[in-house]
Amino acid sequence: MQRFTSFIHTATARLAVSYLAIIMLMSIGFSVVFYNATVRELGHRGPIPGLFDDRGSDNSTTAVRRQIIEDYLRVRAEEGREALLRRLVVLNVFALASGSALSYYLSRRTLKPIEENMASQAQFVSDASHELRTPLTAMQTMNEVALRHETLPSKEAKEIIRNNIEEVIKLKDLTNGLLRLARADGTELPKSAISLQKIALEAMNRVVSLAQSKNISVEDATADVKVLGDMQSLTQCVAVLLDNAIKYSPEGSTVYLSSEKKGRYGYLRVRDEGSGIRLYDLRKIFDRFYRADQSRNKQIVEGHGIGLSLARKIVEKHSGELTAVSTVGKGSTFTLKVPLA
Numbered sequence: 001m002q003r004f005t006s007f008i009h010t011a012t013a014r015l016a017v018s019y020l021a022i023i024m025l026m027s028i029g030f031s032v033v034f035y036n037a038t039v040r041e042l043g044h045r046g047p048i049p050g051l052f053d054d055r056g057s058d059n060s061t062t063a064v065r066r067q068i069i070e071d072y073l074r075v076r077a078e079e080g081r082e083a084l085l086r087r088l089v090v091l092n093v094f095a096l097a098s099g100s101a102l103s104y105y106l107s108r109r110t111l112k113p114i115e116e117n118m119a120s121q122a123q124f125v126s127d128a129s130h131e132l133r134t135p136l137t138a139m140q141t142m143n144e145v146a147l148r149h150e151t152l153p154s155k156e157a158k159e160i161i162r163n164n165i166e167e168v169i170k171l172k173d174l175t176n177g178l179l180r181l182a183r184a185d186g187t188e189l190p191k192s193a194i195s196l197q198k199i200a201l202e203a204m205n206r207v208v209s210l211a212q213s214k215n216i217s218v219e220d221a222t223a224d225v226k227v228l229g230d231m232q233s234l235t236q237c238v239a240v241l242l243d244n245a246i247k248y249s250p251e252g253s254t255v256y257l258s259s260e261k262k263g264r265y266g267y268l269r270v271r272d273e274g275s276g277i278r279l280y281d282l283r284k285i286f287d288r289f290y291r292a293d294q295s296r297n298k299q300i301v302e303g304h305g306i307g308l309s310l311a312r313k314i315v316e317k318h319s320g321e322l323t324a325v326s327t328v329g330k331g332s333t334f335t336l337k338v339p340l341a
């Protein structure tokens with residue numbers, strides 16, 4: 001009984017009741033209209049033409065015959081009305097039973113994507129809070145330890161401030177990434193004909209200093225393939241791929257950029273000679289906050305695991321695809337596929 005009471009208060013039950021009310025309202029409404037129309041029709045049925053031929057019979061016999069037949073018709077009409085009423089009641093009971101099942105099914109179907117969305121939002125908030133808490137806790141510990149020192153040498157104090165600034169930069173990066181992710185979710189992108197070559201060039205400009213710091217050269221072999229898209233967000237997407245290619249590649253290696261036109265799509269590829277990605281991770285790297293081989297990577301390479309999920313979201317907003325193939329120890333290739341202009 002308690003389980004039933006708590007079920008009644010769920011969103012599913014409330015929606016199911018609303019659906020059922022609509023179904024029953026329609027079913028009962030149609031039944032009432034049908035019943036009234038039929039009863040009216042039965043009541044108006046007049047004498048059958050030619051049934052009473054008065055020739056050769058006296059008036060009293062005709063009146064008796066007429067009475068008998070009219071009584072018979074009235075009884076039949078009454079029986080018909082009762083039978084109709086019974087059938088309509090049975091029909092509505094059946095509508096109630098099947099309508100309940102249908103309403104429950106429909107309400108589950110309606111609420112499922114909403115529930116999934118809410119669960120994903122809750123997961124997002126929880127993951128984001130976790131990511132934010134890590135640098136904040138590091139800063140708190142650092143500052144508390146420093147405060148316990150009665151006479152903190154200025155050299156050490158400066159070191160702590162430097163570490164604090166590093167953590168603040170990480171936090172800023174993370175919040176910027178989260179903001180972009182949230183924006184990519186909502187807004188519709190303005191699209192026009194843009195060149196994959198131009199996108200590649202813009203994206204390369206954004207990672208020049210990182211590439212130089214690791215002595216990595218980026219070889220650009222893209223052609224002037226025109227796709228239908230938003231310059232700003234596609235550049236951001238390619239910049240994420242280039243940034244990763246450089247981050248996860250050894251010093252002195254090369255990153256290759258190429259493009260292709262096939263069917264109705266334009267393709268842009270970013271290939272590196274880096275660490276590669278295991279098959280298990282390959283399926284998950286586009287998930288929010290996922291970082292492959294966490295324990296190892298997190299210490300060596302900075303990141304929050306939101307770059308690729310943002311990149312994929314951007315490509316999906318272009319009705320395209322972002323895919324990856326990789327061989328551990330040899331490198332990875334990320335391919336962006338967008339409709340041609």
Ligand code: ADP
Nearest residue numbers: 244245248276285291292303304305306307308
């Ligand atoms: P981040 O780089 O900030 O960790 P991303 O979402 O951009 O987040 O990437 C998710 C994970 O995918 C990375 O942590 C890394 O393990 C893996 N990854 C992405 N690109 C590459 C690459 N080019 N080579 C090897 N691993 C990669």
